[in-house]
Amino acid sequence: MIGSFTRSARSGGPTPMRRYLRHRVLSEAPTPTDHSMMQRALELARDAAAKGEVPVGAVVYETHSGSILAEAANARECESDPAAHAELIAIRSACAARNDWRLNDCTLVVTLEPCAMCAGLIVGARVGRVVYGADDPKAGAVRSLYQLLEDPRFNHRVSPIRGVMAQESAQLLHDFFRARR
Ligand SMILES: [Zn+2]
Numbered sequence: 001m002i003g004s005f006t007r008s009a010r011s012g013g014p015t016p017m018r019r020y021l022r023h024r025v026l027s028e029a030p031t032p033t034d035h036s037m038m039q040r041a042l043e044l045a046r047d048a049a050a051k052g053e054v055p056v057g058a059v060v061y062e063t064h065s066g067s068i069l070a071e072a073a074n075a076r077e078c079e080s081d082p083a084a085h086a087e088l089i090a091i092r093s094a095c096a097a098r099n100d101w102r103l104n105d106c107t108l109v110v111t112l113e114p115c116a117m118c119a120g121l122i123v124g125a126r127v128g129r130v131v132y133g134a135d136d137p138k139a140g141a142v143r144s145l146y147q148l149l150e151d152p153r154f155n156h157r158v159s160p161i162r163g164v165m166a167q168e169s170a171q172l173l174h175d176f177f178r179a180r181r
Helices: 002-011 016-026 031-051 086-098 116-125 166-180
Strands: 057-062 070-072 104-111 129-134
Touching: 031 057, 031 070, 031 086, 031 104, 031 129, 031 166, 057 086, 070 086, 086 104, 086 116, 104 166, 129 166
Parallel strands: 104 129
Antiparallel strands: 057 070, 057 104
């Protein structure tokens, strides 16, 4: 039903109502799989905290099958690498595992709102779905500071699903930084 509707909607011009309906179709709710993947991402974040890393975890899974392609945690300290963010490592591993740089049929689940670097990579890798936990008011480039994933000037757009287990993610970060003070 939705398929035939969007096909007929696309044949017409971009009226405000059509834009609204298209957006509504894309802004879906998190699935049970998204929730269990977020639980896994939180575990990875907790392990990272134990190693002195800012606790952020990420999982890339195949949307239709729910099978995990890659998972990673922030490794900036261990690797002495400013680019070693959880989602960047996970996206690169997923692409390597599939021997394909495109992830249209995949979902990225990450505990914290992606930064500008990672949002750029999400667009570049054509990630099909993005689910994240807590907002990052200091560096978030998906909602907080920029809305890079929904910028119409890019040739790939994805409406992120936010706030999934956000309390747990934020608490983990809060505890980590409080312990380091
Ligand atoms: Zn990042």
